[in-house]
Amino acid sequence: MPKIDIATVPAIKGSGYPPPHDGPCATRTRKRLGDAGGLLDFGVNLMALPPGGWSSQRHWHSHEDELVYILKGEVILVEDDGETVLRAGDCAAFPKTPAMATT
Numbered sequence: 197m198p199k200i201d202i203a204t205v206p207a208i209k210g211s212g213y214p215p216p217h218d219g220p221c222a223t224r225t226r227k228r229l230g231d232a233g234g235l236l237d238f239g240v241n242l243m244a245l246p247p248g249g250w251s252s253q254r255h256w257h258s259h260e261d262e263l264v265y266i267l268k269g270e271v272i273l274v275e276d277d278g279e280t281v282l283r284a285g286d287c288a289a290f291p292k293t294p295a296m297a298t299t
Contacts, residue, residue: 198233202242205232213253220250245271262290 205228211221223246230240238260243251251264254274264273265287273280273288282288 200229200232202227202229205229205242207244211252217253221252223249224251245269256290256293258294259292261292264288264290 207225209225225244227242266282266284268284270283
């Protein structure tokens, strides 16, 4: 299993969201570790957020699951039922939701 040299993986700043939705995510940086490792069936991203930065707009996936693991600091997870603080060592899992793809 080849080791990925994370220091050589390009950091991508901002997001692909169109204006004005890109603003809250403009300061995030992401390293696509899954792409760097040649993964094809799922992605792995290393995301860095400055204070007040967002990782993404609220969204869901119809064809892939998503897992968030906090390495350091803390973030606020916003869901329909409210907000949850996640700190280093916490994780959250989001199964794909095909039924939501039509709404």
